[in-house]
Amino acid sequence: MCSQKWPSVCSIKWILLFCLCFGLLLSWFAIKGNRCHPNIAMPYTLHSNSNERSSLVNFLQDGKLPRILYDKPDIFKPRRIDVLSITPWLAPIVWNGTFNRDILNAQFHQREVRIGLTVFAIKKYVIFIKKFIESAEKFFMVGHKVNYYVFTDRVNEISNFTLAEGRHMVILEVPAYERWQDVTMRRMEMIRDFSIKQFVNDVDYLACVDVDMEFLDDVGVEILSKVFGALHPGFFSHTRREFTYERRPQSKAYIPFEAGDFYYAGGYFGGVVEEVVKLTNYCHHAMLADKQQNIEALWHDESYLNKYFLLYKPTKILSPEYIWNNYYGSPASIQTKRFLGVNKKYEEVRF
Ligand code: 5GW
Numbered sequence: 001m002c003s004q005k006w007p008s009v010c011s012i013k014w015i016l017l018f019c020l021c022f023g024l025l026l027s028w029f030a031i032k033g034n035r036c037h038p039n040i041a042m043p044y045t046l047h048s049n050s051n052e053r054s055s056l057v058n059f060l061q062d063g064k065l066p067r068i069l070y071d072k073p074d075i076f077k078p079r080r081i082d083v084l085s086i087t088p089w090l091a092p093i094v095w096n097g098t099f100n101r102d103i104l105n106a107q108f109h110q111r112e113v114r115i116g117l118t119v120f121a122i123k124k125y126v127i128f129i130k131k132f133i134e135s136a137e138k139f140f141m142v143g144h145k146v147n148y149y150v151f152t153d154r155v156n157e158i159s160n161f162t163l164a165e166g167r168h169m170v171i172l173e174v175p176a177y178e179r180w181q182d183v184t185m186r187r188m189e190m191i192r193d194f195s196i197k198q199f200v201n202d203v204d205y206l207a208c209v210d211v212d213m214e215f216l217d218d219v220g221v222e223i224l225s226k227v228f229g230a231l232h233p234g235f236f237s238h239t240r241r242e243f244t245y246e247r248r249p250q251s252k253a254y255i256p257f258e259a260g261d262f263y264y265a266g267g268y269f270g271g272v273v274e275e276v277v278k279l280t281n282y283c284h285h286a287m288l289a290d291k292q293q294n295i296e297a298l299w300h301d302e303s304y305l306n307k308y309f310l311l312y313k314p315t316k317i318l319s320p321e322y323i324w325n326n327y328y329g330s331p332a333s334i335q336t337k338r339f340l341g342v343n344k345k346y347e348e349v350r351f
């Protein structure tokens with residue numbers, strides 16, 4: 001209680017406390033103001049007159065919004081009418097033309113998001129690494145922080161790459177399983193283990209892909225979500241019955257003919273690190289349980305991944321633009337081939 005006369009020691013204490021709080025408040029606003037000023041100047045066509053534009057530019061530059069201009073989304077003009085762009089569980093399906101990369105980039109830059117790209121180059125598959133990395137430098141998450149995680153048994157055969165700023169390569173030495181089925185299936189176990197040990201500290205999201213591929217067009221933050229998969233290029237227009245799910249009820253990957261949403265590609269999945277741990281852990285355990293009973297699912301890791309996504313729906317799905325193969329031609333719905341399978345000379349890479 002303050003019973004003394006002004007200016008008492010007690011009231012000076014209160015004044016000092018007030019000044020301290022006010023100072024803290026001011027510096028908090030200063031920090032917040034700076035964070036809202038990402039240095040992004042990305043033009044985007046805007047259909048407005050020059051007066052409107054200059055007042056908008058003033059508004060955007062007052063520090064409350066990132067400086068990007070773009071057209072208002074139109075409720076009555078869906079960007080694509082030839083393909084499904086949202087699932088019944090409200091996950092977006094990412095097709096060319098449905099998103100504005102500038103808006104997405106501004107959002108993800110604000111969060112300073114870090115992305116890990118995992119890829120396996122075991123035994124003869126090291127030959128694919130050069131084209132894979134060089135094309136990723138041109139098209140994968142350009143302008144963002146990226147770690148390439150290359151799993152290989154042939155560390156010495158991975159050459160040095162010059163990477164853009166903010167991008168790093170981490171080479172992880174892993175065993176080469178004898179059977180090729182094990183080479184592909186054990187990816188789940190290794191991604192799980194390194195995610196827990198390392199990736200969770202280094203990155204926010206992981207994308208886990210095949211190495212026998214090449215980037216031909218932008219693959220950016222539009223792919224990122226809590227957990228995502230990609231439509232297999234060979235099955236996106238097929239019926240459930242035609243999906244090559246595992247059909248033996250004894251298998252952990254079993255899916256009956258009456259079930260299933262999509263047929264997902266084994267060579268492309270990802271999400272936040274914790275979700276990738278759940279996914280890979282599930283697939284690895286299902287595979288081990290089958291092994292105990294001498295069962296191996298029809299399409300190996302892809303079959304277990306399809307079972308996982310049936311039970312735990314992905315929060316975003318990538319169209320086959322993101323994992324195309326020219327084996328399936330060039331249908332009209334595929335407006336761009338962002339990530340394309342490299343023709344394999346089987347005698348050179350198979351064992
Ligand atoms: C080798 C022979 C047959 C099947 C797979 C392999 C193999 C796969 C290999 O020797 N080394 C290797 O690193 N892999 C990894 O598994 C690669 O990252 C490869 O992209 C992935 C899946 O195998 P793919 O690409 O041969 O499978 P498909 O379905 O694309 O043909």
Ligand code: MN
Nearest residue numbers: 210211212267
């Ligand atoms: Mn492949």
